[in-house]
Amino acid sequence: MKRRDFLKKTGTGAVIPAVIGGFSLRSFGEDSPLNTLLANATETDHVLVIVQLNGGNDGLNMVLPKDNYSAYNNARTNIAIPESKILSLNKFDKTGLHPSMRGIQTLFNEGSLGIVQSVGYPQPNFSHFRATDIWMSATDSNQVLTSGWGGRYLNYEYPNFPNGYPNSTMPDPLGIQIGSVTSLTFQGPAVNMGMSISNPTSFYNLLNGVEDPAPNTPAGKELKYVRLVSKQTQKYATVIKSAADKVPSQGVYPTPNLLADQLKIVARLIKGGLKTRLYMVSYGGFDNHSLQVNPADTTTGTHATLLKNVSDAIKAFQDDIKNLGVDERVVGMTFSEFGRRIKSNSSGGTDHGAAAPMILFGKNVMPAVWGNNPTLPANATVNDNIPMQYDFRSVYASLLENWLCVKNSDLQAIMLKNFPNLPLVNSASCKNVVPNTSGTNLITNDPNPFASSTTLKFTTAGGHTLIQIMDTMGRVLSTPVDQDYTQAGTYTTTFYSGALPTGIYYARLQNGIIQQVRTMMKGK
Numbered sequence: 154m155k156r157r158d159f160l161k162k163t164g165t166g167a168v169i170p171a172v173i174g175g176f177s178l179r180s181f182g183e184d185s186p187l188n189t190l191l192a193n194a195t196e197t198d199h200v201l202v203i204v205q206l207n208g209g210n211d212g213l214n215m216v217l218p219k220d221n222y223s224a225y226n227n228a229r230t231n232i233a234i235p236e237s238k239i240l241s242l243n244k245f246d247k248t249g250l251h252p253s254m255r256g257i258q259t260l261f262n263e264g265s266l267g268i269v270q271s272v273g274y275p276q277p278n279f280s281h282f283r284a285t286d287i288w289m290s291a292t293d294s295n296q297v298l299t300s301g302w303g304g305r306y307l308n309y310e311y312p313n314f315p316n317g318y319p320n321s322t323m324p325d326p327l328g329i330q331i332g333s334v335t336s337l338t339f340q341g342p343a344v345n346m347g348m349s350i351s352n353p354t355s356f357y358n359l360l361n362g363v364e365d366p367a368p369n370t371p372a373g374k375e376l377k378y379v380r381l382v383s384k385q386t387q388k389y390a391t392v393i394k395s396a397a398d399k400v401p402s403q404g405v406y407p408t409p410n411l412l413a414d415q416l417k418i419v420a421r422l423i424k425g426g427l428k429t430r431l432y433m434v435s436y437g438g439f440d441n442h443s444l445q446v447n448p449a450d451t452t453t454g455t456h457a458t459l460l461k462n463v464s465d466a467i468k469a470f471q472d473d474i475k476n477l478g479v480d481e482r483v484v485g486m487t488f489s490e491f492g493r494r495i496k497s498n499s500s501g502g503t504d505h506g507a508a509a510p511m512i513l514f515g516k517n518v519m520p521a522v523w524g525n526n527p528t529l530p531a532n533a534t535v536n537d538n539i540p541m542q543y544d545f546r547s548v549y550a551s552l553l554e555n556w557l558c559v560k561n562s563d564l565q566a567i568m569l570k571n572f573p574n575l576p577l578v579n580s581a582s583c584k585n586v587v588p589n590t591s592g593t594n595l596i597t598n599d600p601n602p603f604a605s606s607t608t609l610k611f612t613t614a615g616g617h618t619l620i621q622i623m624d625t626m627g628r629v630l631s632t633p634v635d636q637d638y639t640q641a642g643t644y645t646t647t648f649y650s651g652a653l654p655t656g657i658y659y660a661r662l663q664n665g666i667i668q669q670v671r672t673m674m675k676g677k
Contacts, residue, residue, distance in 0.1 A: 160546050197558045198584070200423055202432045202470075203303070203338065204412070208439030208465065209281065210489035212509030213539065215254070215460055216268055218526035221249035228608035229497035245522045252452045253461035256468025257512065265471060266514045266575060269548060272523030273508030273541035277491060281440070284490035286305040289337040291546050291568060293626075299627045302549055303328060303431050304341035304500045305567045306559065308670060310430070312594060315344060316667050319388055324665075325396075326389050328431040329422070331356075331415040338433060342623075342670040347431070348389060353414040357527035359399050396425025404473035406466070412436040413466035420470055422475040430557065430646035436463060439489060467514055475516070482552070483514035484556050485579055490543065496533040507538040513550060521611070547572040555580035566672040569625065569657050595669045596620070596662040598648070602676035606649045609633060609671075611662050615641040619663040622648060622673075623657070650675050 214232065217239050218225050225232045238248035240258045248268070260266035278284045278295045287294055291302035300308075302646050307327045308314070314327065328339045328347030339347030382607040400421045406413040415434035422429065438459055446454035453594050467485070473478040492509025493555045508527075524542040551558040565571050596611040611620060611634070620634035630653065648660070653675060660671040 155399070183333075186452065196382060198428070199556055199558065200430060200432065200483045200581070201552060201557060202416075202419055204416075204463075204485060204487040205264075205433065205435040205469070206338075206439050206459075206487055206489040207285075207435055208436035208441075208489070209284075209493060209505055210439045210459075211493040211503050212442060212444065212489075212507055213493065213495065213527065214445075214456060214503075215251050216270070216510040216522075217249045217251065218247070218511075218529065219249050220526055221529055224529040224531055224533070227531065228495050228505075228529060228537075231448070231499075231501055232451055232503070234452055236450050240523065246456075247528055248522050250458065251460050253457045254464040256464040257514075260468060260471055261520060261669050262307060262512060264520040265516050267518045267520055268510065268522045269511045269513065269543055269577070270522065271508040271527050271539055271542035271577075272488075272511045272545050272548060273492070273539075274544055274546070275541070277507040277541075277656070279491060279505040280489055286337060286364055288488055288490055288545060291549055296625070298338065298594050298625050300336040300342050300625070301336070301340045302546075302568065303433075304346045305339040305672070306557065307346035307430065308341035308343075308551060309559070309563060309567055309672070311346070312671075313667075313670055314341070314346060319392065322622065323390050323428060325427045325431050328433070329419075329427075329429050330433040331418060331535045332433075332435055336433065339431070340604075342672070343661060343668055350418065353411075353418060356397075356418050356523060358580060360394060383558045392427070393422065395612075396422050396427045396482060399425040400477070404469060406469040406473070407462070411461050412462055413469055416470040416638045417473070420473045420477065420479075422485060423474065424479050435509075436466075441493075442498065442504060443502040447500040448501060464608050465510075468616055471620070480516045484513065484552065486514075486548070487512045492539055494535060495527075495529055495539060497537050498535070504535070506544045508541040509539070513548075513577055515578070516583075519577055523575065523577070543575070544572060546570070547575055548577065551575040551577050555583060558583035561672070566657065566674060594671075595664075595667065596660055596671045598660060598671060598673050602674040603650070604676060605651075606647055607673065608645055608647055609660055610643065610645050612643045612666045613638050614667065616665055620646070621661045621663075622659060623659045625659075630658070 174440065217234060222236050225511060234251060240252055240254060241249055243262045255265060274287065274294060278287060278294050289301045292298045311327055312325065330336060330339065330347055330349045332574040339345055380541060403421060405415060405548045406417045407468045419432045419434065426520065434447050441456050442666050445456045474483055488511055489509060491506055493503035493506040497503050527539040531536060546568055550564055550568045551574050553567065554561055554564055554574060556578045596609060598607045598609050600607060609620060617637050619632055621629045622631040623629050631648065633648050655675050655677055658673045658675060660673055662669045
């Protein structure tokens with residue numbers, strides 16, 4: 154590839170292999186003259202860590218129903234955990250844990266972990282890819298959305314991103330995922346709001362100044378050039394390294410344990426002072442259709458190893474952030490794209506199912522088992538699923554409002570609907586939060602919500618200015634403004650919604666390199 158072609162193809166948001174010493178990242182936000190466009194961010198130092206369990210975790214063998222053990226055992230005799238081996242939970246005698254999860258048991262009994270039973274959504278989808286998209290976009294199962302719930306939250310907090318970033322108010326990445334590609338979770342209405350660290354090895358190569366060798370070939374010379382350009386353009390690499398260098402030592406993490414490796418990086422960056430709000434890590438292998446357990450001892454096997462690694466990693470992470478003095482700031486949650494069927498299959502495994510438990514961890518998590526043990530039929534069939542008790546979007550909305558301090562009036566625009574608030578965390582620290590009003594909203598609408606029409610108020614620096622109205626699937630429905638302005642200033646125009654159904658819409662402003670998206674809601 155010629156250098157000029159490379160420069161054309163690697164704009165903001167590109168994933169570049171081996172950016173700095175093998176450190177692959179997706180980075181958004183360069184220095185620009187637009188530093189006046191600071192984020193209208195809530196002043197909170199709270200952090201949410203999202204742990205994705207890829208493959209569809211068997212929640213019924215993770216959180217076990219002690220009060221209905223006979224029905225559980227009848228449904229999955231070939232993989233059932235012996236009743237005597239179930240780990241107990243303080244003050245919740247009806248529910249227990251898989252025997253490999255002693256770290257999670259300790260955190261629960263110490264008061265820093267909660268369990269939400271039977272989390273799912275109506276009309277569940279059993280495809281890995283589609284179900285993952287639903288959990289990441291926080292949509293109904295029959296709705297396809299191109300933005301993620303975390304991205305919509307970050308867009309609400311930092312409405313001018315990526316213009317003017319990094320800046321003195323927000324010098325750090327908005328969201329960080331350990332993994333080569335930033336997931337749908339961090340996708341905003343217009344641009345991805347996060348960045349990815351490719352893997353733990355690349356992270357430590359960055360810190361130690363280690364660079365993978367480039368071959369002495371034409372391709373190798375181009376690779377060196379790519380790295381040179383990347384070092385000049387990926388602004389966040391410096392702040393990440395600076396934050397990590399502030400933490401010379403950490404607690405002991407289990408090894409080999411891929412999830413622990415990722416969480417160790419997260420703990421280091423939080424302690425190092427990054428203002429990053431959202432972190433996401435992932436751990437796979439949960440699609441256990443066969444040989445889920447060791448037939449000679451069902452407390453061991455593939456699933457037991459996975460659960461032990463998750464439990465040990467989360468326990469080590471909590472111990473580490475406590476010793477580092479930042480545990481007051483951090484709440485974490487696990488999710489998987491679906492659970493498994495009630496009845497096991499003849500291959501010693503479980504098939505794709507519906508609802509499953511979520512685990513919340515952190516000093517400010519309410520230590521409780523939310524909900525009842527799943528209702529299990531006396532004679533389960535291969536088609537029986539665990540019914541949903543809690544919509545996963547209620548968990549998201551509750552964490553946004555009670556932990557990340559989002560105003561209730563703004564929640565529906567982020568979550569697309571109203572969902573019940575669950576008292577999952579200590580929300581006292583959100584009561585006196587004062588929004589930082591240093592930001593600039595370049596486009597607003599009033600009223601919002603609106604019925605048949607709303608007035609769009611927008612600021613342009615002059616020149617070509619475009620306003621598009623889009624639905625949640627990214628389709629352009631209307632273009633109220635598409636013209637050149639000879640003078641900079643603030644203008645208004647009216648959008649008439651006509652026969653559009655009630656729901657969430659976006660007003661997208663484009664003025665030169667500046668763009669901003671406004672969430673609007675049409676009511677009845």
